[in-house]
Amino acid sequence: xxxxxxxxxxSLCFHTEKVLVxxxxxxxxxxxxxxxxxDRRIMERGCTMAxxxxxxxxxxxxxxxxxxxxxxxxxxxxxxxxxxxxxxEMCAKFWAAYDITRNTFPELPLLTYNVDRLWGDTxxxxxxxxxxxxxxxxxxxxxxxxxxxxxxxREHERLVxxxxxxxxxxxxxxxxxxxxxxxxxxxxxxxxxxxxMLREQxxxxxxxxxxxxxxxxxxxxxxxxxxxxxxxNREQLGAVMAMRDRIDGILLLLSFPCGPDSLVAxxxxxxxxxxxxxxxxxxxxxxxxxxxxxxxxxxxxxxxxEARA
Amino acid sequence: MSGPVRIxxxxxxxxxxxxxxxxxxxxxxxxxxxxxxxxxxxxxxxYSPEFVCVPFKYTLGSLIEGLENGANVACQLCGGCRFGYxxxxxxxxxxxxxxxxxxxxxxxxxxxxxxxxxxxxKVAPDAPYVRIARAFLHAFRMAEAIDAVQxxxxxDRAFEVEPGSIRRVEAEFLRALDETVTTRQVRELxxxxxxxxxxxxxxxxxxxxxxxxxxxxxxVMEPYSNCRIEEELSRNGIEVHRPLDATTLIxxxxxxxxxxAELTRGSAPYVTHYIGAEGTESIVRTLAALRDxxxxxxxxxxxxxxxxxxxxxxxxxxxxENTFPILFVSCDAQSAEAGLRTRVEAFADMLRIREAxxxxx
Numbered sequence: 330x331x332x333x334x335x336x337x338x339x340s341l342c343f344h345t346e347k348v349l350v351x352x353x354x355x356x357x358x359x360x361x362x363x364x365x366x367x368d369r370r371i372m373e374r375g376c377t378m379a380x381x382x383x384x385x386x387x388x389x390x391x392x393x394x395x396x397x398x399x400x401x402x403x404x405x406x407x408x409x410x411x412x413x414x415x416x417x418e419m420c421a422k423f424w425a426a427y428d429i430t431r432n433t434f435p436e437l438p439l440l441t442y443n444v445d446r447l448w449g450d451t452x453x454x455x456x457x458x459x460x461x462x463x464x465x466x467x468x469x470x471x472x473x474x475x476x477x478x479x480x481x482x483r484e485h486e487r488l489v490x491x492x493x494x495x496x497x498x499x500x501x502x503x504x505x506x507x508x509x510x511x512x513x514x515x516x517x518x519x520x521x522x523x524x525x526m527l528r529e530q531x532x533x534x535x536x537x538x539x540x541x542x543x544x545x546x547x548x549x550x551x552x553x554x555x556x557x558x559x560x561x562n563r564e565q566l567g568a569v570m571a572m573r574d575r576i577d578g579i580l581l582l583l584s585f586p587c588g589p590d591s592l593v594a595x596x597x598x599x600x601x602x603x604x605x606x607x608x609x610x611x612x613x614x615x616x617x618x619x620x621x622x623x624x625x626x627x628x629x630x631x632x633x634x635e636a637r638a
Numbered sequence: 639m640s641g642p643v644r645i646x647x648x649x650x651x652x653x654x655x656x657x658x659x660x661x662x663x664x665x666x667x668x669x670x671x672x673x674x675x676x677x678x679x680x681x682x683x684x685y686s687p688e689f690v691c692v693p694f695k696y697t698l699g700s701l702i703e704g705l706e707n708g709a710n711v712a713c714q715l716c717g718g719c720r721f722g723y724x725x726x727x728x729x730x731x732x733x734x735x736x737x738x739x740x741x742x743x744x745x746x747x748x749x750x751x752x753x754x755x756x757x758x759x760k761v762a763p764d765a766p767y768v769r770i771a772r773a774f775l776h777a778f779r780m781a782e783a784i785d786a787v788q789x790x791x792x793x794d795r796a797f798e799v800e801p802g803s804i805r806r807v808e809a810e811f812l813r814a815l816d817e818t819v820t821t822r823q824v825r826e827l828x829x830x831x832x833x834x835x836x837x838x839x840x841x842x843x844x845x846x847x848x849x850x851x852x853x854x855x856x857x858v859m860e861p862y863s864n865c866r867i868e869e870e871l872s873r874n875g876i877e878v879h880r881p882l883d884a885t886t887l888i889x890x891x892x893x894x895x896x897x898x899a900e901l902t903r904g905s906a907p908y909v910t911h912y913i914g915a916e917g918t919e920s921i922v923r924t925l926a927a928l929r930d931x932x933x934x935x936x937x938x939x940x941x942x943x944x945x946x947x948x949x950x951x952x953x954x955x956x957x958x959e960n961t962f963p964i965l966f967v968s969c970d971a972q973s974a975e976a977g978l979r980t981r982v983e984a985f986a987d988m989l990r991i992r993e994a995x996x997x998x999x
Contacts, residue, residue, distance in 0.1 A: 556722065591690040
């Protein structure tokens with residue numbers, strides 16, 4: 330298949346993988362096109378196309394695919410399944426992202442790659458396979474992948490360092506960790522407004538996906554909850570546990586009806602007793618009044634607490 | 639822990655008979671919780687996270703009722719999907735409710751030898767392996783007998799001449815099954831039950847309406863959680879087929895990867911990857927139903943079930959492209975039985991009109 334422009338829906342995994350995949354495709358001479366940040370139209374479009382019990386991020390994902398339709402030669406929707414042993418597995422929505430997209434848009438040309446330990450496909454093997462499909466040689470694809478991975482790591486490191494610097498220089502007395510999936514925290518219709526509201530309340534905001542220490546975090550998460558297998562949830566829980574002494578409040582940001590979060594948020598609320606915890610469930614309703622009130626009152630509680638010892 | 643050990647476990651369908659057989663090897667007393675009722679799900683829903691899938695709420699309610707009846711060890715299985723994580727959260731909830739019971743989470747699938755070893759380590763450390771293996775085998779035969787008899791019941795129930803006659807045979811079978819000691823007795827009981835069913839007069843039309851039930855394992859196998867939809871279909875004169883039962887699940891989980899490969903081959907071109915738990919299976923079964931000339935499919939899932947919701951876009955497409963009737967039912971803690979009855983009646987009417995050739999693609 331020859332595709333000169335490949336669309337990447339800015340949803341689900343591409344919030345974390347966009348640098349890797351964009352630079353990989355660009356190195357192979359393919360033009361990657363990212364869909365615009367989520368707006369109300371994209372969300373509404375996704376909601377009308379999805380099965381109504383689908384989680385909000387998946388609905389938004391379908392809206393993004395729709396926004397790319399007719400603008401590109403093909404849309405890339407990867408599948409992330411069971412990751413390498415240490416990293417756990419993705420939730421079932423990621424397992425089905427490609428198939429859901431294909432059945433919702435039967436006419437749309439789609440590209441995919443599959444990362445799944447069960448079938449022995451690492452991210453590198455999967456992307457090299459995609460590169461070959463796009464007409465590159467194996468060697469070109471390997472080289473492109475190595476360079477892309479370096480760039481992706483640099484970018485992640487930059488974001489982590491940025492957050493560390495912000496927290497070190499902040500004049501705010503209280504720090505709140507926002508624990509959520511990257512695709513929620515980054516999304517303009519989900520997490521981004523919440524983060525802004527928190528900042529307006531005069532607390533420093535720490536994002537769970539930008540806390541340093543990959544394997545240490547996972548280790549901490551498994552100590553707290555030995556049976557936890559979902560990659561994103563390990564990262565969140567690990568960040569919360571690692572930062573326990575540096576935070577004054579935990580804001581759990583969930584989307585309705587997220588399977589893993591429904592259980593993990595319950596566990597955190599039951600087991601963490603010494604720090605105020607607030608769980609906010611996001612759905613496709615856009616009224617922000619209630620959200621604003623809850624965040625204000627949560628910040629009030631955080632500020633009223635006695636200073637950390 | 640002080641006092642004698644009393645084990646309890648959550649209900650699912652009629653499989654408590656087989657589970658009890660396994661639990662008894664530990665030498666402890668087994669407390670079978672009361673059958674699932676309105677109260678079970680109310681208890682479960684009250685203490686569960688709001689939008690967790692409904693099997694969590696049923697099994698939590700069932701465990702609480704078992705503990706109320708004097709049990710002090712709660713057993714829960716771990717499996718795939720969200721289900722694999724149930725035990726940890728349920729344990730935290732029971733602790734917060736003030737239960738001091740021991741909570742045992744058992745491996746529920748994969749290699750049977752590992753399952754037995756895991757069971758022995760956690761529940762019956764003194765029992766010899768031979769006894770454990772024998773109990774597992776007996777329990778598996780019991781489950782096989784339950785599945786065989788109930789499969790037959792689902793096919794025949796709509797056409798019984800004397801109302802309630804099949805139910806009586808089934809109830810007698812379950813009662814007698816609980817008293818069996820050897821696998822040979824199970825086999826004989828199964829044969830007798832089939833003979834008894836053969837003797838019942840049936841008024842089966844030449845070509846009855848046939849419907850296949852697919853979906854998530856718990857709501858498919860626990861009749862209370864799906865508002866007894868299979869009986870409702872029977873009442874509307876439909877022959878009900880349901881390939882998903884405990885023994886099928888156990889066989890699948892033993893084969894795991896090769897089974898998944900088979901599924902993804904079978905679900906092409908609609909679904910090309912494994913989409914979690916029974917999601918892919920629902921699609922394969924639906925395609926088979928279409929091929930085998932069934933009149934329709936009923937798809938059952940707990941509200942928000944990830945794998946089954948994943949399967950729905952594909953199922954909807956199969957339905958649309960082949961004008962094939964599929965009834966989608968979401969089950970949650972509230973049971974609006976009257977609403978469901980109306981939907982099943984309308985579905986049955988539609989199948990009958992289609993069958994008569996009034997509407998055709």
